[in-house]
Amino acid sequence: MSVDKDTVRKVAHLARINVPEERLEPLAGELSCILDWIEQLNEVDIEGVEAMASTVDVALPMRADETAEGPTGGGQPDNIVGNAPKTEDNFFVVPKVVE
Amino acid sequence: MTSPADLTLAQLRDALTKKEVSSREATDAYLSRIEKADALNAFVEVTADKARAMADTADARLAKGEGGPLEGVPLGVKDLFCTEGVQTTAGSRILEGFVPTYESTVTSQLWRDGAVMLGKLNMDEFAMGSSNETSYFGPVINPWRRNDGSNAALTPGGSSGGSSTATAARLCAAATGTDTGGSIRQPASVTGTVGVKPTYGRCSRWGIVAFASSLDQAGPIAQDVRDAAIMLRSMAGHDPKDSTSIDRPVPDYEAAVGGSVKGLKVGVPKEYRLDGMPDEIEALWSTGVQWMKEAGAEVVDISLPLTKYALPVYYIVAPAEASSNLARYDGVKYGHRAKEFTDITSLYENTRAEGFGDEVKRRVLIGTYVLSAGYYDAYYLRAQKVRKKIFDEFVEAFKSVDLILTPSTPSAAFGLGEKMADPVQMYLNDVFTVTGNLAGLPGGSVPAGLDAAGLPLGLQLLARPFDEETLFKGLAALEAAAGQQCQPENWWAA
Numbered sequence: 276m277s278v279d280k281d282t283v284r285k286v287a288h289l290a291r292i293n294v295p296e297e298r299l300e301p302l303a304g305e306l307s308c309i310l311d312w313i314e315q316l317n318e319v320d321i322e323g324v325e326a327m328a329s330t331v332d333v334a335l336p337m338r339a340d341e342t343a344e345g346p347t348g349g350g351q352p353d354n355i356v357g358n359a360p361k362t363e364d365n366f367f368v369v370p371k372v373v374e
Numbered sequence: 375m376t377s378p379a380d381l382t383l384a385q386l387r388d389a390l391t392k393k394e395v396s397s398r399e400a401t402d403a404y405l406s407r408i409e410k411a412d413a414l415n416a417f418v419e420v421t422a423d424k425a426r427a428m429a430d431t432a433d434a435r436l437a438k439g440e441g442g443p444l445e446g447v448p449l450g451v452k453d454l455f456c457t458e459g460v461q462t463t464a465g466s467r468i469l470e471g472f473v474p475t476y477e478s479t480v481t482s483q484l485w486r487d488g489a490v491m492l493g494k495l496n497m498d499e500f501a502m503g504s505s506n507e508t509s510y511f512g513p514v515i516n517p518w519r520r521n522d523g524s525n526a527a528l529t530p531g532g533s534s535g536g537s538s539t540a541t542a543a544r545l546c547a548a549a550t551g552t553d554t555g556g557s558i559r560q561p562a563s564v565t566g567t568v569g570v571k572p573t574y575g576r577c578s579r580w581g582i583v584a585f586a587s588s589l590d591q592a593g594p595i596a597q598d599v600r601d602a603a604i605m606l607r608s609m610a611g612h613d614p615k616d617s618t619s620i621d622r623p624v625p626d627y628e629a630a631v632g633g634s635v636k637g638l639k640v641g642v643p644k645e646y647r648l649d650g651m652p653d654e655i656e657a658l659w660s661t662g663v664q665w666m667k668e669a670g671a672e673v674v675d676i677s678l679p680l681t682k683y684a685l686p687v688y689y690i691v692a693p694a695e696a697s698s699n700l701a702r703y704d705g706v707k708y709g710h711r712a713k714e715f716t717d718i719t720s721l722y723e724n725t726r727a728e729g730f731g732d733e734v735k736r737r738v739l740i741g742t743y744v745l746s747a748g749y750y751d752a753y754y755l756r757a758q759k760v761r762k763k764i765f766d767e768f769v770e771a772f773k774s775v776d777l778i779l780t781p782s783t784p785s786a787a788f789g790l791g792e793k794m795a796d797p798v799q800m801y802l803n804d805v806f807t808v809t810g811n812l813a814g815l816p817g818g819s820v821p822a823g824l825d826a827a828g829l830p831l832g833l834q835l836l837a838r839p840f841d842e843e844t845l846f847k848g849l850a851a852l853e854a855a856a857g858q859q860c861q862p863e864n865w866w867a868a
Contacts (some may be wrong), residue, residue: 281389283739286742286743286746287706287739289742289746290738290742291701291722291723291824293727294727297635297711297767298763302736306739306743308798309689309798315686316756316757316760317756317802321759324753325759327758327759327761327762328588328758329620330574331574331814337710341650346477347615351475354475358472358707359706359707360473361711367442367706370715370716370721372718
């Protein structure tokens with residue numbers, strides 16, 4: 276098995292997903308099954324091959340440094356917080372993070 | 375008189391232009407069908423009032439002779455496209471109740487061209503699935519049933535399962551879909567519809583809920599190749615809001631439909647012949663080869679030796695990108711928020727535990743693992759390098775061929791629940807389609823016949839980047855050779 280229970284616990288915390296204790300072992304099995312199948316990539320010779328992040332072979336375009344019009348523009352706090360579960364004066368409200 | 379909802383998109387467009395039917399009549403015909411089709415579970419939300427208002431606006435424009443290319447045509451929208459003022463869930467509990475304050479670029483172009491929105495279509499959660507069974511809103515049911523009298527509920531494919539079912543059951547003239555590993559072509563194949571994934575960069579991804587950003591592309595699911603061509607022309611085009619969208623003119627794809635394939639070279643990759651593949655798929659593929667030859671194309675054998683590594687590459691790259699993209703669902707900015715928490719970390723952890731389904735959790739965990747310190751090189755970097763080799767293999771192949779012909783899927787529609795227990799078995803549904811995403815190629819699936827159980831099977835063509843016109847030519851040639859296709863028998867109307 277490529278991942279054990281402790282690894283799942285650690286990765287779940289990194290991903291900020293609460294996984295109950297009794298699900299750790301079954302998840303370790305499921306993830307190992309997927310990762311074992313992925314292991315076949317080790318058969319491929321990748322010596323000197325460039326890693327590819329995108330099929331689009333162009334440099335990222337630059338735009339003028341100015342406030343855009345429309346939905347990507349500024350000055351619309353109501354739209355930004357409109358779907359938030361809890362807000363106050365156009366701020367997102369979260370539990371206290373600084374003592 | 376036949377219902378306007380029985381016409382193809384192209385026929386309806388022409389009838390609307392000639393004022394033989396109004397958009398309001400067509401829209402009402404579709405809405406009444408949708409009302410009776412709850413058994414299919416294709417829609418997450420039906421926007422009947424909005425549809426009628428849009429239809430009336432379209433009729434006013436048509437009356438003045440000012441109609442756009444899709445004026446008055448009622449469409450379904452996959453619930454991955456953000457629609458202003460209309461709930462957009464991505465099939466997930468974590469986005470239940472999310473109402474975007476903006477419109478995705480692709481859908482805004484459809485409305486610009488006059489189309490009418492009937493509603494939002496069900497899908498696998500965050501587009502992660504091949505059977506529509508991972509949706510928080512329950513699975514979509516394929517309108518097709520086996521001819522053995524069992525009436526077993528079959529999958530419409532995924533992740534665009536609502537789009538494929540709604541199009542196959544004629545609940546909309548056509549639908550939008552998205553394809554990250556086959557999510558347009560695979561559902562089209564198992565529902566007897568046409569699905570086209572254009573070149574990566576053809577359609578803007580702005581306003582489409584992100585799954586794996588280097589692979590996601592929007593495209594149509596339609597009743598025939600011409601309809602898909604008409605849809606894609608409106609959906610495609612450069613958008614400065616998506617930095618990977620390409621600034622190239624969008625051709626009139628419909629003009630390519632019916633064009634001759636004489637002299638085109640079609641490659642048949644021997645590596646797509648899988649162990650244990652049903653004989654029917656193999657036979658269908660040979661028939662496709664014969665059809666292309668009879669239409670005047672030259673068919674040649676080609677080799678793509680790295681094909682078997684495409685799915686494992688995908689199941690590193692896509693979850694890695696997903697784990698990053700889905701980090702935004704934190705219970706703070708939009709969507710679901712857990713009621714129980716003690717601090718900010720437990721707010722995040724409980725919100726995401728409640729909001730994500732099992733398959734999404736699995737993929738976020740895999741993605742987090744392959745990107746984590748100590749494993750990045752062994753998994754993620756290696757996958758990106760194998761992806762480059764797969765890409766290069768296609769570049770090389772397309773130096774000698776214009777199109778590549780393969781089956782669309784390794785089997786016909788399977789029963790709900792049949793493949794849920796084993797994730798890897800489910801992943802194998804995308805074995806023929808995923809290469810097109812890794813290499814960014816345009817590809818499409820057309821219905822090519824029925825299997826012994828009476829279920830539709832599709833053939834796939836892949837083309838060079840940005841050569842959708844040759845793709846449409848090839849797809850139309852296969853469609854013409856396959857001839858009139860059967861329709862599913864209507865068992866679902868309540």
